[in-house]
Amino acid sequence: MPHPLALDATDESVQPMERERRTVAALLELSTAARDRGEDEHLDLLLGHARRTLAPYGPVQHLAATVLPGAKPRVTTETAHTLCALEERNGRGPLAEALAGRTADDALLADGPGQRWPALAAHARGLGLHRLVALPMCAQTEPGGTPLGALLVFRPQHDPLPERPRYLLHALTVATAVQIRQRMTRERIAELQHALDSRVLIEQAKGMLAERSGQTPDEAFAALRRYARANRRKLHDLARAILDGSERGPTP
Template identity: 40%
Template sequence: MTTIFPPPQRLAEAFVDLAASPVTAASDPTGLLACLALHGSELLGDCAAVVLYAPDKSGRVEVAGVGEDLMRLAHSAVGWGEGPGQDAFGGRPVADTALDGGLARSKWPRFSARALELGYGRVAALPLRVGQEASGALVLLEPGSTPLLPQLLALGQSLADAAGWVLERNRQLIETRALADQLEHALVSRVVIEQAKGTLAARHAISVDEAFRVLRAHARSNRRRLSDVAREVVDRTLDLPTG
């Protein structure tokens, strides 16, 4: 394999690319995970790269990579639940390993056999860290028997870290938006419910506490949200008879 470290300009482009990639499904060829797999293959000598990513806690694993055989291998590995990628999910890298060696054959019997058939001789896996946890892995496969060099694995880890950073920011963004929506919904609901209490109280000459009981009873017996019922009362599209 070539041992030349990529030129700085090429590296800078890769990081800019990763930072600008949208976080989409792994199957999206313009998305972040495909971008990581592509740069992994192009920058790290002549090895092949696949990315495994678990977007949530459901156990579902997405796969991104280039080449039909390679993708089939990666999908199979996910199905078998074995392989260096899954091992790196724990957060520790899987060092360069010979696929025809005893270690690979005992730890990943099906994965190593299939990878050898495809012409790969060495494998390593780097954790894709997102925040506090490893949520995926960058798996590097080397044709032939030359070991994957430590400095290239270090570069691969930096690429994975850059992608992990984008994923972490995206996760925070989604969480923040959801919490902001919840907060706003809670506050707006509160306002509408108070307005509806006043509206009903004036409409039927009852107290605001009594008006609230009427609202709540209607929402419960019709299995509707209190805030929706309140909104209709305020908009005068719903009138509630009082006992």
């Protein structure tokens, strides 16, 4: 069964208004993805919508997307995987540049002194690909933001990608970046909350030990830390056990 948002490039009955409706639906799906969706799932969703957006503008496109330097890119074809692997071996290329914050780039993969990635370009031409669109993935519509990821499109055409699909790809990357940023923010908040909760437990356990042993709070904390290290325990786990009475902890 075809995806409900899929666009058939050969279907003349798909009118402009219908295309717009499906584009809006794609943006909504990307920006309101499930909270528990991982980064790879976000990228796969982006790649699917990007490929359908490009379908009316030429043959099969080869796409790759990633988040953060060093992360394994998600790809739509074996060809895209091969080209990303070549960039990784060379240590430089369009994916890394997009992640570093370069502006959107629509580059001809031609031979010559001006080619920034000669080895990648030569390999791509050998696979019948002549143009590359590289988009930094930022959680804002204006250029200059910090990229959270990048989207690459390897194309067999020699001519630049028309303005409309470029704009739509940009919108799709923004929607994806917003969702990834929100996920990263939730994870950071959870980490901070965990750190705060752990600190509260440790302070309470320190106070209990100080009162029980007659030590100062600093002495009780030093004893608690030594006991945790000697028994290979996490400090907050030990503190919780002391507070609930399941473990006595250090004794003076």
